[in-house]
Amino acid sequence: MEFGLALRVDEPLVPIKSSTQIEKASYERWEQSNCLSLMFIKSSIGKSIRGSIFECAKVKEDLKAIEQQFETSDKALVSTLMTKMCSMKFNGTKGVHEHIMEMRDIIAQLKSLEIEMSESFLVHFILNSLPSEYEPFKISYNTHKENGLSMNF
Template sequence: MKDSREMDSRWVRKKAKAKSGLERTNHTENSTPGAVVLYEQWERSNRLSMMFIKTKVSAGIRGSVDQHKNVWALLKAIDEQFVTSDKALANTLIMRFSTSMLTNVRGVREHIMQMRDIAAQLKTLEVDMSKTFLVHYILNTLPQQYEPFKISYNTHKDKWSINELMTMCVQEKGRLTMELGESAHMAMHGGNKGQSKHKGKGKIPAQLK
């Protein structure tokens, strides 16, 4: 009898919660005590899961999903928040990628690494681009001093990987830096007539031909 009274007591508490509108249940007054027990087990599991999940999400997301009282609805809402966040992040990265330009001869290695990193982040967001496109695009972001180098690449039959592009651009940067240094020296000293012009300007080294 005691067990029966406790079962009935839990059933009454369940009905009170259902009337509050906070829980979803198909139970009626004709629900069996066994069904009530199963429901209460679900209710406890749902409540604990909700508490755990909310401790793991950021405050910004938590504020927009607090109204959910069912763990499955909560997870769906969180998933939708992340989809929205991913779209916003992808848009930001695309803007950074499309506006990144190298404005001087130096810093070409860092510039290429940054562009490669942005492309890798976009790939994780399902915004993919081919390696060939990436190489061509990066070349187009280099300053005017690299123009002969770009022409040499376009006439070169083989395609480069990003690492090969980086290696070749660093070599070209070294050549340009030396050339600019000599030009500055000549400007300071008036220059020398008849000085031989630089050879091999902007050409791809023989080892990659």
């Protein structure tokens, strides 16, 4: 039996009385492959995730439903990460280095979700998250940047 047949081949027509033995056997092989593929997918996905995905009778449709669920999840994650990054301000409870590293981590997560931002924007965004007591540092950075130096975050 071909396990992935239902993924590679479109569903054949449902056999009728006048169908040939080959057509009936082809449909039966496809149906078994579809059933096994669906069972494999369901057994591989956790119950908490499985409940949020619309169940389909065909494996190709099931995979599309799973893909759509995760696209929605990615969009929600992007929104959450952007909100977190925009609201981050250095408050002195941790070191500046740790604050910057947390922001870099969020930026890396956004990049993995195909959200690109220029390095210049990110540097200014991070600098703006620092309180006013870091103004001399910000001024120094901006002055040196104009002279061709850059900050490697």
